[in-house]
Amino acid sequence: MSEFSHLSDKGEAHMVDIGNKHDSQRLARAYARVACSDAILSALADQTAAKGDVLATMRIAGIQAAKKCSDIIPLCHPLMLNKVSIDIELDPSNQCVHIESLCKVSGKTGVEMEALSAASVAALTLYDMCKAIDKGMIIEEIKLLEKKGGKSGHWESE
Incomplete structure (x- = not known):
């Protein structure tokens, strides 16, 4: 009935069976x-935010989000992550903070979903701690x- 990978023949949501796929080294950046x-930006640079070390907390929150991704994204497979990192750059000239996971x-x-979750939650943590x-x-x-990695190989954003 369905051509969608996350729907059964009856149209019911299900987790895709990846049991027959081969392991490969996979990486994602978000x-x-x-x-x-x-x-x-001044509070971040001077570490004077009332709630504490915002940048360290953002990193920890991003790492935790990647680790818990399958708990919050329906039908997402739990993964044994080898590495998660969060890089943060303050950009006063553009009045923004850049976050890369x-x-x-x-x-x-x-x-990919783990990397996107990590960057998203790091951004939400910045908001929470500086609101x-x-x-x-x-x-x-x-x-x-x-x-x-995987069957689709290498992809990069333009």
């Missing part, structure tokens, strides 16, 4: 950008930058 005020796994399915300074922050962009 990006988030948060527009914010000079006051927030990297996830690696040796497995049967891709790690007392300025609630006008905007999470402007979340996107996949790159994925490697």
Whole structure:
């Protein structure tokens, strides 16, 4: 009945069987950008935010989000991640914070959702920890930058 990979012949949602796929080295990088005020950028640079070390908390939150991705994204396979990293760059000239996540796994399915979750939750954590300074922050962009491995091979954003 269905040509959709996550629907059964009866149209019911199900988790795709990846049991017959071969393990391969997989990597995904994702990006988030948060527009914010000079006051927030200063608090981040000077580590003076009332809630504590925002950048360290963003990294931890992003890593946790990647690890828990299958708990929050329906039908997403749980993965034994080999690496998760979160890089954060303050960009005062453009009044924003750049967040980049990297996830690696040796497995049967891709790690794109983990990378996207990591970047997203790091951005949400920035908002949560700095909303007392300025609630006008905007999470402007979340996107996949790159994925490697698996049947579809290498893909990069333009």
